[in-house]
Amino acid sequence: xxxxxxxxxxxxxxxxxxxxxxxxxxPHISTGDIxxxxxxxxxxxxxxxxxYMDRGELVPDEVVIGIxxxxxxxxxxxxxxxxxxxxxxxxxxxxxxxxxxxxxxxxDHVLNVQVPxxxxxxxxxxxxxxxxxxxxxxxxxDPPAKEDTCDACGGELYCRxxxxxETVRARLREYEDxxxxxxxxxxxxxxxxxxxxxxxxxxxxxxxxxxxxx
Numbered sequence: 001x002x003x004x005x006x007x008x009x010x011x012x013x014x015x016x017x018x019x020x021x022x023x024x025x026x027p028h029i030s031t032g033d034i035x036x037x038x039x040x041x042x043x044x045x046x047x048x049x050x051x052y053m054d055r056g057e058l059v060p061d062e063v064v065i066g067i068x069x070x071x072x073x074x075x076x077x078x079x080x081x082x083x084x085x086x087x088x089x090x091x092x093x094x095x096x097x098x099x100x101x102x103x104x105x106x107x108d109h110v111l112n113v114q115v116p117x118x119x120x121x122x123x124x125x126x127x128x129x130x131x132x133x134x135x136x137x138x139x140x141x142d143p144p145a146k147e148d149t150c151d152a153c154g155g156e157l158y159c160r161x162x163x164x165x166e167t168v169r170a171r172l173r174e175y176e177d178x179x180x181x182x183x184x185x186x187x188x189x190x191x192x193x194x195x196x197x198x199x200x201x202x203x204x205x206x207x208x209x210x211x212x213x214x
Contacts, residue, residue, distance in 0.1 A: 001024055001026055001079070001080035001108055001212060002080050002081055002083075002100070002105055002106065002107050002108050003020070003080070003081070003082045003083065003107070003108060003109050003110070003111060003212075004083045004086075004087070004096075004107055004109075004110040004111070004186075004191075005017055005082055005083065005084045005110075005111050005113065006110060006111065006112045006113065006179060006182070006183065006186075007111075007112065007113030007114070007115070007197060008115060008120055008171075008172055008175045008176075008179075009120065009124065009168070009171050009172065009175065010115065010120040010123045010124040010168070011113040011114075011115045011120065011197045012113065012115075012197055012201065012204065013084055013113055014028075014030070014084065015201065016113065016201075016204055016205060016208060017030075017082045017084050019205055020082055020205075020208060020212075021082060023209070024079075024080065024212070025079060026077075026079055026080035026081055026082060027076050027077060027081050027082070028081075028082045028084060029068075029071055029072070029077075029081050029082065029083050029084065029086075030084045030085055031064070031067075031068065031083075031084070031085035031086040032085055034067055034068070034071045035049060035059075035067065038067055043070075045063060045066050045067045045070065046067075048063050049063050049064075049067065061089075061091060061092060061095065064086065064092070065092065065095045065096075065099065068083075068086050068096070068099070069099045072099065072100070072103065072105075073103060080108075083096075087182065088178060088179075088182065089178065089181070089182060090181050090182055090184075090185040093182060093185050093186070107189075107191055108191075108212075109191060109193050109211055109212065110186040110189075110191045110192050110193065111193050111195055111208060111211070112183060112186075112192055112193065112194050112195060113195045113197035113204070114194055114195065114196060114197055114198075115197040115198050116198060117169070117172055119198050120168070120172060121165060121168050121169065121172075122140075123138075123140075124163050124168045125159070125163055125164065125165050125168060126138050126139040126140050126141075127139075127159070127160070127163045128144070128148075128157040128158065128159060129157065129158060129159075129160050129163075130150035130152070130153065130155040130156070130157055131155050131156045131157075131158055132150065132153050132154075132155025132156070133150060133152055133153045133155055135150055135151075135152050135153075137150075137157060144157060193211050195207050195208060195211075
């Protein structure tokens with residue numbers, strides 16, 4: 001079971017990926033996590049990525065692809081994987097297809113978690129973060145007991161800059177611009193499966209399971 005997960009910021013991809021991972025016993029592979037792991041361990045690829053990041057430049061595809069290839073070749077991916085955050089472009093999708101072919105694998109489904117823009121804005125702008133301990137709350141789904149005060153340490157809660165409405169909308173526009181060609185790519189491959197991410201979490205999971213188990 002080899003899956004690619006797509007969806008805008010705030011679509012709930014990470015939550016669903018973790019639930020799928022637990023249900024089917026396959027790893028949830030977040031590119032952010034594997035980047036941090038390579039940087040922490042000081043691998044050759046991690047050091048190459050750090051050179052670009054230190055200069056404020058985008059890490060080139062060849063380095064990103066190398067890091068992903070290294071992760072997918074590990075033993076825990078033998079039964080499958082859930083890729084979150086890669087590919088981001090049609091060129092990366094081509095590279096992923098080629099590297100999986102080398103490993104004797106292929107993508108089974110590309111799950112595109114769709115959430116209307118206004119719902120995403122509502123979800124993300126309701127997040128609050130503790131200035132002291134960093135704990136994150138949600139004013140609707142996980143509110144603090146006392147408004148603007150962290151339950152854990154009593155610190156002040158605030159809205160981070162990247163959770164403010166203008167920033168959220170800019171991120172959504174950027175995601176749409178970058179991802180539209182990728183969605184078209186996977187539609188052409190016959191792999192795209194659209195999921196209503198605005199539904200309740202359990203309903204979203206049921207829809208994903210129906211696709212996987214069909």
